[in-house]
Amino acid sequence: MxxxxxxxxxxxxxxxxxxxxxxxxxxxxxxxxxxxxxxxxxxxxxxxxxxxxxxxxxxxxxxxxxxxxxxxxxxxxxxxxxxxxxxxxxxxxxxxxxxxxxxxxxxxxxxxxxxxxxxxxxxxxxxxxxxxxxxxxxxxxxxxxxxxxxxxxxxxxxxxxxxxxxxxxxxxxxxxxxxxxxxxxxxxxxxxxxxxxxxxxxxxxxxxxxxxxxxxxxxxxxxxxxxxxxxxxxxxxxxxxxxxxxxxxxxxxxxxxxxxxxxxxxxxxxxxxxxxxxxxxxxxxxxxxxxxxxxxxxxxxxxxxxxxxxxxxxxxxxxxxxxxxxxxxxxxxxxxxxxxxxxxxxxxxxxxxxxxxxxxxxxxxxxxxxxxxxxxxxxxxxxxxxxxxxxxxxxxxxxxxxxxxxxxxxxxxxxxxxxxxxxxxxxxxxxxxxxxxxxxxxxxxxxxxxxxxxxxxxxxxxxxxxxxxxxxxxxxxxxxxxxxxxxxxxxxxxxxxxxxxxxxxxxxGDPPKPLSTFAPDATGSGKRVLLIDHDDSFVHMLADYFRQVGADVTVVRHVHALDMLKRKTWDLLVLSPGPGRPEDFGIKKTIDAALEQKLPVFGVCLGVQAIGEYFGGELGQLTHPAHGRPSRVQVRGGRLMRNLPNEIVIGRYHSLFVERDSMPEVLSVTASTEDGVAMALEHKTLPVAGVQFHPESLMSLSNEVGLRIVENAFRLDAGAN
Structure with missing residues (x-):
């Protein structure tokens, strides 16, 4: 007109x-x-x-x-x-x-x-x-x-x-x-x-x-x-x-x-x-x-x-x-x-x-x-x-x-x-x-x-x-x-x-269908989560996901991790992503303190690398860094990957990973890429698990993969001896 x-x-x-x-x-x-x-x-x-x-x-x-x-x-x-x-x-x-x-x-x-x-x-x-x-x-x-x-x-x-x-x-x-x-x-x-x-x-x-x-x-x-x-x-x-x-x-x-x-x-x-x-x-x-x-x-x-x-x-x-x-x-x-x-x-x-x-x-x-x-x-x-x-x-x-x-x-x-x-x-x-x-x-x-x-x-x-x-x-x-x-x-x-x-x-006159019909369960309701920030740029979005499932989340920088673990009672410890290597942040001591308290541990990216090293694994380096890269991942079961499809699309930001050849006997690989890089690990007897990818990334939004994994993080002690 x-x-x-x-x-x-x-x-x-x-x-x-x-x-x-x-x-x-x-x-x-x-x-x-x-x-x-x-x-x-x-x-x-x-x-x-x-x-x-x-x-x-x-x-x-x-x-x-x-x-x-x-x-x-x-x-x-x-x-x-x-x-x-x-x-x-x-x-x-x-x-x-x-x-x-x-x-x-x-x-x-x-x-x-x-x-x-x-x-x-x-x-x-x-x-x-x-x-x-x-x-x-x-x-x-x-x-x-x-x-x-x-x-x-x-x-x-x-x-x-x-x-x-x-x-x-x-x-x-x-x-x-x-x-x-x-x-x-x-x-x-x-x-x-x-x-x-x-x-x-x-x-x-x-x-x-x-x-x-x-x-x-x-x-x-x-x-x-x-x-x-x-x-x-x-x-x-x-x-x-x-x-x-x-x-x-x-x-x-x-x-x-x-x-x-x-x-x-x-x-x-x-x-x-x-x-x-x-x-x-x-x-x-x-x-x-x-x-x-x-x-x-x-x-x-x-x-x-x-x-x-x-x-x-x-x-x-x-x-x-x-x-x-x-x-x-x-x-x-x-x-x-x-x-x-x-x-x-x-x-x-x-x-x-x-x-x-x-x-x-x-x-x-x-x-x-x-x-x-x-x-x-x-x-x-x-x-x-x-x-x-x-x-x-x-x-x-x-x-x-x-x-x-x-x-x-x-x-x-x-x-x-x-x-x-x-x-x-x-x-x-x-x-x-x-x-x-x-x-x-x-x-x-x-x-x-x-x-x-x-x-x-x-x-x-x-x-x-x-x-x-x-x-x-x-x-x-x-x-x-x-x-x-x-x-x-x-x-x-x-x-x-x-x-x-x-x-x-x-x-x-049918009502318009919402783009997504997924509503997260309140699995975190009444649960207190301590999220350790390892100088990361995604930690607050990760905290948002835990809050979406009802959890009370406290985010602290890594220098305050041990003090906060002693001062309050927590239901879940979350180890955030971050640059560098696990030893740059003393994450081994953080995991020690959590396990002494029998506290479930969930690690993301750097956090899962720390878990792998803690139990005896070694870190490798990708030939081509996976920064901002979506990948298809095959799911092989486990508590953390419960109720997910056999194949999911996730978002990656990492150069390091836990080597499959050095994988400790106590850890199970529950998801991996087509070329064999471990994307999810679980301890066989302890409530400890993590993912190499970023559940909070927009690349992990398909099928609400990220939120479902966060829900499952509160179920790590189910089935663990």
Whole structure:
């Protein structure tokens, strides 16, 4: 959203290219969240649109909300048939205007009344020159004619708002429809509003733009803005899926055979899930904005009881009339259970050749789409395989731009990409026919576009994915997966389930799951812990872990260790990490004093080295120091490693270690690295144990390894003789 909207004059008068007089009144306000909520709730029963960007990506997305209710004019198409309808008396002024000025040769009117213009499009043959395919006669020719009639450079917000369905591509390309379409299917629903609310979440600033129109002595001034109710009907319905178990995987196998023959490079078959939903569209939208904010969120009351609720992560086409941008998304992985799990998932996604190949093909096809209408040499990849983060998923995204050639406009940019390779496949024509041949039901709005085509020649649309279609008490969610020859059919099926999860969560009202569900036991409750600091930089985080399990922790520098052991009664002695060697801190005397008191001892890093030496072991030095290095460790049992997986990931900060060849008979190695370095030791008869790694490190956060080990430190005397 162009923030110059907040600097508009209080009143402006201007005329469109075709002579429609427009008066715009701007009412600035602050703290408009309540106004926005009221508008969203109103769309449960009134036609209108709210577009909401809940993410900020520098150079790509910024947070904003833009919406309206009670539009005076609606354009609706189905196949080649169209109707322009006045939704109130104000709309009749616009009907009169358009009835006089629309001149597109392929548009044939069968009805012209004060409230309605209806007719059909005469489709021509496909152009011989591919550069002109975006100008092929279609219902989009009517859209272009309407934009030309309203064209004005005085306003960057007013335009046509709504949705474009997938089936529009059948008017641009000569594809064969294999499945019957329902009688209620519409291909375009676009509104012309006469009042817009724009809101900047970052600053709390907002503006309401109110428009009046005048044409040949007719004016909207003073006429009521309200339109007829068009509510969501909560009719009891049964849920369904359009694929039986195993059918989607069979489709993927069919696609793999096509890849092997060279018929396709990739394909994106989809599947549909539907559930009964008694929640209102506004409620679902507001919830979705919280649990899954996205750059192309939308709530649309399309009339006839049909609603779209979207949390689309993907830009379809954005253009200012000269520059055209797209952001192909391909490559998906589920979020981890915590930040460390997230990092591992991101690493896995970026290292995945399959996901890289997917995005390679998507962006190459996207660049080809632009080359049809862009100036040679201007198509650039601005960002490559960047990570975008959503509530349940990570995606890899490219950002591509081009400059339109003279004679082409934003609608050409829109149509040349119909539809995005990320929801069809490649080669695109054969992939779209594959989708039509093998999907179990028509796509309707899915894989089309939502957003705005502005009268200043700009366009901003999102791809219609992660979108719920709500009608008559039923909520439909369609999802797809990008399939290659290397695809695992079961994995692609699972990906569809993951993509749908956030939408179903909003539908059902399930509470968002926390990133981590682990809650440490209070094993340290009532226990007094003395933690000896050997000039360490991690000791306070280590103390924090012991406090998390309920312990009363006292941290002292090593010079006070013996005195503190004598002055108070303790339940556990913790020997911290630190630089140097154990003898630099006199740790042998500290262990002597603890064992005289029969006090359990837990050592970390330097502390476990001291334990190894105390009982007769020798220290070795790593060839390459392990400083800030995560490692995979095999767990072999023991009290300290109780209830841990067989393999864990931990964080290391050490150069020295207890040599396996010198390991005392009284000590057991209960965990080690793949190359055999001891990572955990336990005394066989005494409550003494330690770990060479750092349980408090962020590298040890996965599966809450560190906290679990700290819990187990209070159980060292269990099983010790």
């Amino acid at each position: 162009n923030r110059t909207v907040f600097a508009l004059p209080a009143r402006s008068d201007y005329a469109t290219r075709a002579g429609l007089a427009i008066t715009r009144v701007a009412e600035q306000f602050t703290g408009g969240a309540n106004r926005l909520d009221d508008l969203i709730n109103l769309l449960d029963r009134r036609r209108g649109v709210v577009l909401s960007s809940g993410t900020t990506v520098p150079g790509r997305y910024e947070s904003f909300d833009l919406g309206f209710s009670d539009p005076p004019l609606k354009l609706e198409t189905s196949g080649v048939n169209f109707k322009l309808e006045a939704l109130n008396a104000r709309g009749q002024v616009l009907i009169a205007f358009l009835g006089d000025v629309l001149r597109e040769p392929c548009v044939v009117f069968s009805e012209k009344t004060a409230t309605r213009l209806a007719g059909h499009i005469i489709r021509g043959d496909a152009p011989v020159e591919e550069d002109q395919r975006t100008r092929r006669a279609s219902v989009m020719s009517l859209v272009r004619d309407i934009i030309a009639a309203f064209s004005a450079n005085d306003d960057g917000l007013l335009g046509l708002f709504g949705a474009f369905a997938y089936d529009l591509v059948f008017q641009i390309e000569d594809l064969v429809q294999k499945r019957a379409r329902e009688s209620d299917q519409r291909d375009i629903v676009l509104y012309v509003p006469d009042r817009l609310l724009a809101y900047d979440r970052a600053t709390g600033r907002g503006v309401v733009l109110s428009y009046d129109f005048a044409w040949k002595g007719k004016s909207t001034e003073g006429l009521p803005r309200e339109t007829a109710e068009s509510p969501y009907l909560k009719t009891p319905r049964q849920g369904f899926a359009d694929h039986a178990p195993g059918e989607y995987q069979a489709t993927v196998e069919t696609a793999r055979a096509a890849f092997a023959r060279g018929d396709l490079f990739e394909a994106v078959p989809g599947q549909l899930f539907a559930e009964p939903c008694d929640r209102s569209p506004a409620e679902v939208f507001q919830r979705l904005c919280v649990i899954n904010p996205s750059p192309y969120g939308a709530l649309m009351n399309l009339g006839e009881g049909e609603f779209l609720v979207s949390a689309s992560p993907e830009m379809f086409v954005r253009s200012d009339g000269r520059r055209v941008e797209t952001c192909p998304i391909s490559g998906t992985i589920a979020r981890g259970t915590d930040a460390i799990g997230d990092a591992e998932q991101i690493r896995q996604l970026l290292n995945s050749e399959k996901d890289e190949f997917e995005l390679n093909m998507c962006t190459d096809v996207d660049r080809n789409d632009k080359a049809r209408v862009c100036v040679p040499g201007t198509i650039k990849v601005l960002a490559r395989r960047q990570i975008e983060t959503y509530s349940k998923l990570f995606h890899t995204v490219d950002h591509v731009e081009g400059m339109l050639r003279p004679g082409f406009d934003a609608l050409d940019a829109f149509l040349t990409h119909a539809w995005a390779v990320t929801v069809t496949g490649a080669p695109k024509l054969w992939a779209m026919q594959f989708v039509e041949d093998h999907e179990r039901s028509p796509r309707r709005w899915y894989a089309g576009a939502i957003g705005a085509v502005n009268f200043d020649g700009s366009i901003n649309t999102g791809l219609t994915i992660r979108t719920i279609r709500m009608k008559d008490g039923l909520a439909e969610v369609r999802v797809g997966a990008t399939c290659l020859f290397d695809s695992d059919p079961a994995a692609e099926d699972r990906e569809c389930q993951v993509k749908a999860a956030a939408l179903f969560q909003a539908l059902r």
